[in-house]
Amino acid sequence: MSLSxxxxxxxxxxxxxxxxxxxxxxxxxxxxxxxxxxxFAAGGPTDVIARIVGDHMxxxxxxxxxxxxxxxxxxxxxxxxxKRAKNDGYTIAMGHLGTQAAAxxxxxxxxxxxxxxxxxxxxxxxxxxxxxxxxxxxxxxxKEFVEYVKKNEKALNMAHAGVGSVSFTTCLLLNxxxxxxxxxxxxxxxxxxxxxxxxxxxxxxCDQIVNAVPQVQGGTIKAYAIGTETRxxxxxxxxxxxxxxxxxxxxxxxxxxxxxxxxxxxxMDKLSAALDKALDDEPTRKRLLELGSxxxxxxxxGGAALMTLVKSEIxxxxxxxxxxxxxx
Amino acid sequence: xxxxxxxxxxxxxxxxxxxxxxLCLIGALVGTLIGVLPGIGSLATIAMLLPITFGLPPVGAxxxxxxxxxxxxxxxxxxxxxxxxxxxxxxxxxxxxxxEMAKQGRAGPALAIAAIGSFFAxxxxxxxxxxxGAPLTSLALLFGPAEYFSLMVLGLIFAVVLAKGSxxxxxxxxxxxxxLSMIGSDLETGAERMTWGIPELSDGIGFVVVGxxxxxxxxxxxxLENPGSREIIxxxxxxxxxxxxxxxxxxxxxxxxxxxxxxxxILPGGGAIIASFAAYTLEKRVSxxxxxxxxxxxxxxxxxxxxxxxAAQTSFIxxxxxxxxxxxxxxxxxxxxxxxxxxxxxxxxxxxxxxFWGMIASMWIGNLMLVVIxxxxxxxxxRLLRVPYRxxxxxIVIFCCIGVYSLNNAPFDVTMTAIFGVVGxxxxxxxxxxxxxxxxxxxxxxxxxxxxxxxxxARGDATVFLTRPISATLLALALFLLVLxxxxxxxxxxxxxxxx
Numbered sequence: 128m129s130l131s132x133x134x135x136x137x138x139x140x141x142x143x144x145x146x147x148x149x150x151x152x153x154x155x156x157x158x159x160x161x162x163x164x165x166x167f168a169a170g171g172p173t174d175v176i177a178r179i180v181g182d183h184m185x186x187x188x189x190x191x192x193x194x195x196x197x198x199x200x201x202x203x204x205x206x207x208x209x210k211r212a213k214n215d216g217y218t219i220a221m222g223h224l225g226t227q228a229a230a231x232x233x234x235x236x237x238x239x240x241x242x243x244x245x246x247x248x249x250x251x252x253x254x255x256x257x258x259x260x261x262x263x264x265x266x267x268x269x270k271e272f273v274e275y276v277k278k279n280e281k282a283l284n285m286a287h288a289g290v291g292s293v294s295f296t297t298c299l300l301l302n303x304x305x306x307x308x309x310x311x312x313x314x315x316x317x318x319x320x321x322x323x324x325x326x327x328x329x330x331x332x333c334d335q336i337v338n339a340v341p342q343v344q345g346g347t348i349k350a351y352a353i354g355t356e357t358r359x360x361x362x363x364x365x366x367x368x369x370x371x372x373x374x375x376x377x378x379x380x381x382x383x384x385x386x387x388x389x390x391x392x393x394x395m396d397k398l399s400a401a402l403d404k405a406l407d408d409e410p411t412r413k414r415l416l417e418l419g420s421x422x423x424x425x426x427x428x429g430g431a432a433l434m435t436l437v438k439s440e441i442x443x444x445x446x447x448x449x450x451x452x453x454x455x
Numbered sequence: 456x457x458x459x460x461x462x463x464x465x466x467x468x469x470x471x472x473x474x475x476x477x478l479c480l481i482g483a484l485v486g487t488l489i490g491v492l493p494g495i496g497s498l499a500t501i502a503m504l505l506p507i508t509f510g511l512p513p514v515g516a517x518x519x520x521x522x523x524x525x526x527x528x529x530x531x532x533x534x535x536x537x538x539x540x541x542x543x544x545x546x547x548x549x550x551x552x553x554x555e556m557a558k559q560g561r562a563g564p565a566l567a568i569a570a571i572g573s574f575f576a577x578x579x580x581x582x583x584x585x586x587x588g589a590p591l592t593s594l595a596l597l598f599g600p601a602e603y604f605s606l607m608v609l610g611l612i613f614a615v616v617l618a619k620g621s622x623x624x625x626x627x628x629x630x631x632x633x634x635l636s637m638i639g640s641d642l643e644t645g646a647e648r649m650t651w652g653i654p655e656l657s658d659g660i661g662f663v664v665v666g667x668x669x670x671x672x673x674x675x676x677x678x679l680e681n682p683g684s685r686e687i688i689x690x691x692x693x694x695x696x697x698x699x700x701x702x703x704x705x706x707x708x709x710x711x712x713x714x715x716x717x718x719x720x721i722l723p724g725g726g727a728i729i730a731s732f733a734a735y736t737l738e739k740r741v742s743x744x745x746x747x748x749x750x751x752x753x754x755x756x757x758x759x760x761x762x763x764x765x766a767a768q769t770s771f772i773x774x775x776x777x778x779x780x781x782x783x784x785x786x787x788x789x790x791x792x793x794x795x796x797x798x799x800x801x802x803x804x805x806x807x808x809x810x811f812w813g814m815i816a817s818m819w820i821g822n823l824m825l826v827v828i829x830x831x832x833x834x835x836x837x838r839l840l841r842v843p844y845r846x847x848x849x850x851i852v853i854f855c856c857i858g859v860y861s862l863n864n865a866p867f868d869v870t871m872t873a874i875f876g877v878v879g880x881x882x883x884x885x886x887x888x889x890x891x892x893x894x895x896x897x898x899x900x901x902x903x904x905x906x907x908x909x910x911x912x913a914r915g916d917a918t919v920f921l922t923r924p925i926s927a928t929l930l931a932l933a934l935f936l937l938v939l940x941x942x943x944x945x946x947x948x949x950x951x952x953x954x955x
Contacts, residue, residue, distance in 0.1 A: 168786065169501075169502040170505065170787045170788075170789055170790010170791065170794070171786075171790065178794055200640070200657070200658075284912055289642070290643065310911055310912070312911050312912060314908075315904065318781075318786055322596070323599065325596060325779070337793065341800020345800060414796060418793060
């Protein structure tokens with residue numbers, strides 16, 4: 128008997144076992160800690176949101192949500208692991224804009240399908256995207272910025288935190304709208320790219336609000352617009368992209384909890400309800416808002432709304448990434 | 456000046472509360488422990504402990520996490536000296552003379568001088584962070600991709616200079632290190648390079664795998680070749696503490712190491728490791744008798760250990776003043792701050808002075824604790840060396856394997872370490888030194904990244920490295936050092952030719 132045959136046999140046995148006991152365990156779920164796979168490093172925006180929301184969900188569910196950071200390949204390593212996890216509700220994951228919407232068009236060998244391979248628990252929180260430029264960028268508002276970028280596209284350097292990162296994908300959207308192709312300069316993460324922007328080594332970039340607030344407030348960089356419907360309380364002076372005349376630039380790095388396919392419905396309902404309760408909890412909201420997060424309203428919560436969002440986001444980002452061409 | 460003192464006083468008030476002293480002690484202890492255990496780095500530990508700090512007040516949590524970070528720098532030298540395994544990448548050079556000292560029965564003085572040097576460097580760097588944090592930040596901002604590339608070139612040249620044997624062999628090792636570091640995913644396109652379709656290689660080979668294999672396992676294989684000699688070495692352990700001549704010899708090295716470490720620590724990425732190599736190179740250059748280096752020179756331990764500790768402290772500067780993390784550990788500290796509701800940035804200093812100055816004051820307390828923890832431990836570590844080698848080496852191997860496995864829970868990494876062990880053994884047998892290769896391996900990705908970035912920004916114009924003043928200066932320095940290193944061997948060759 129070959130090794131793979133043994134493996135298949137074991138897997139089949141486990142699967143049968145899981146099916147056999149699933150209904151019983153679904154009733155008193157959860158009876159042990161739940162692992163939340165975060166596909167990014169500890170301390171990053173997705174991780175912080177997972178920890179804040181998970182903290183409150185642990186209280187509701189009576190079991191601890193343990194965060195496991197599985198990094199690599201723009202977050203797809205962690206989500207791939209979540210797909211292969213047992214669908215008993217004890218392993219869930221925090222997916223985001225990159226892993227659930229941009230990844231299918233960025234990675235030709237992607238091991239999962241964001242729609243078919245997961246059950247949606249619900250949107251947790253988003254971090255709005257800002258259009259940022261170095262301190263002495265010669266434009267006083269977004270209109271001038273757009274004109275300047277269009278006129279000088281060949282000379283400009285756009286920074287991003289690596290192919291597949293949120294800053295990369297969202298800046299592609301900006302470039303796509305403006306129909307420009309500046310030189311894109313990759314960095315390893317948002318820290319180094321922000322450093323280069325403050326130092327004036329690069330001209331502009333798009334980044335999540337949580338990374339940029341202190342710099343904008345400190346005057347070391349400029350913020351031209353925020354890619355959400357409403358202004359953000361952390362930066363009340365930064366206009367929305369709609370107000371500033373670029374309504375098509377709608378970008379928020381949403382983070383959402385997902386579970387492996389065919390996780391039993393009672394378990395999914397418990398998880399969705401716990402997440403919903405966490406997002407209504409005042410201290411939890413306060414901590415999320417301090418980060419500049421965009422907390423979903425009632426109509427954007429739950430599994431069904433998340434599934435709609437994932438589908439619409441895939442439809443939105445695929446042409447943007449495809450148009451930018453490979454390896455850009 | 457008055458401001459500085461009143462600020463530090465405020466910081467002491469925060470850091471010296473019983474709760475914060477206790478947290479600082481825990482951090483220092485955990486840091487020492489993980490520094491000693493090969494494989495488990497400060498990055499993984501801080502990531503694991505981050506959730507535990509959830510319930511703590513922010514200042515206390517950060518004090519503890521910072522303690523782990525610089526505690527690991529202390530602990531990392533212990534295994535370098537005792538068993539030739541660098542606990543952290545910045546203690547690779549410590550192996551060169553530290554382990555030689557241990558072989559000569561002087562493990563005690565080597566460990567003690569590492570602790571004393573680190574303490575001195577930590578104290579000076581703490582004051583530096585407090586006094587010059589803000590102005591030094593602007594220095595870091597002057598470094599763009601071109602400057603970083605030139606700095607990395609300079610760093611690699613240090614590795615040539617510090618090599619004992621032939622320059623050609625050292626260059627070969629550096630280039631092999633660079634090539635090894637290129638295994639993995641391409642930075643810009645994500646395409647896989649030299650992975651032969653092995654998925655485990657797609658994120659590259661880890662430092663611990665290479666370092667532990669080449670140094671640790673290689674050393675063990677070499678010792679097993681001649682088991683008798685090892686026991687004799689252990690028998691003649693002399694004195695635990697450094698003698699007065701030792702201290703005199705090391706004093707200058709500690710001072711110079713501190714200065715180099717403090718300056719290079721501010722620069723994001725690779726600061727601490729370049730600092731340790733630079734400090735070692737400088738000592739070898741200024742020494743009246745450079746041939747002692749590599750054969751148990753106490754300056755060769757004192758200088759890099761002071762430098763890496765100073766660098767560990769000053770690497771907090773960009774984090775505290777700008778909110779920008781210069782290395783992955785600092786990125787986790789940013790995470791720790793945001794989890795605790797503090798958004799790191801230029802305003803932390805003015806809006807939350809207790810946090811800022813409390814952390815700085817705690818660094819000094821932490822360094823004091825580390826020296827108090829580490830000096831009495833010296834005796835214990837040295838006793839460990841007296842354990843017969845036939846009992847000791849299986850334990851080292853097992854600990855190393857557990858450490859390597861725990862990185863990614865991957866048996867693949869353990870296999871790779873074993874392969875590098877055999878390679879390391881072969882190389883040492885043929886007089887190739889592993890240290891230059893490790894430096895090439897660690898600096899390779901940073902060098903490549905910044906080279907490509909600089910070329911992109913300059914639109915392919917390579918003269919950018921010479922037209923930017925800082926970059927040009929660094930390259931000129933590198934050239935100068937290389938010529939210094941190559942000249943004696945050229946001269947020696949010519950003499951050989953003439954005598955024949």
